[in-house]
Amino acid sequence: MSEEKRSAKTLPVVDFLKIPADGTPYLEGHKCKQCGAVFLGVRSTCSKCSARGSMDAVRLSNRGTLYVYSIVHRSFPGIDVPYVSAVVDLEGGGTVKGNLIDVEPTPAKIRLGMPVEVVYKDALGRKDKEGNSYLSYFFRPAS
Ligand SMILES: [Zn+2]
Secondary structure (H helix, E strand, O other), X not given: OHXXXXXXXXXXXXXXXXXXXXXXXXXXXXXXXXXXXXEEOOOOEOOOOOOEOOEEEEEOOOEEEEEXXXXXXXXXXXXXXXXXXXXXXXXXXXXXEEEEOOOOOOHHHOXXXXXXXXXXXXXXXXXXXXXXXXXXXXXXXXX
């Protein structure tokens, strides 16, 4: 039991969520040196200008605006509904899909273009067989 605890880690739910040793998690994108386009995740060729081998890893902003959303009423067993699935344009580039939390899931409370921030939280409190927990990212309304 104690051995399990010692080796248990917090793992990211997606590979573009980075958890550095010093703590503060962030989302990682890749920025094209030729045209400045920013994409999520690793790629070797720019989808915008087709430049090859010119992508640099960049730390994405934790602030952005709501581009589009959908209120989800049906999901997999064990997933609480309704929840808000959102696509957010991050400041400085990068477009990310995730869940919008801390808001009533009704169109009256959600506005396209509203400012949001990225927050990092445990993913549903679940652990795998090795006792590892998972860190996820969410959006919430920002002022
Ligand atoms: Zn490019």
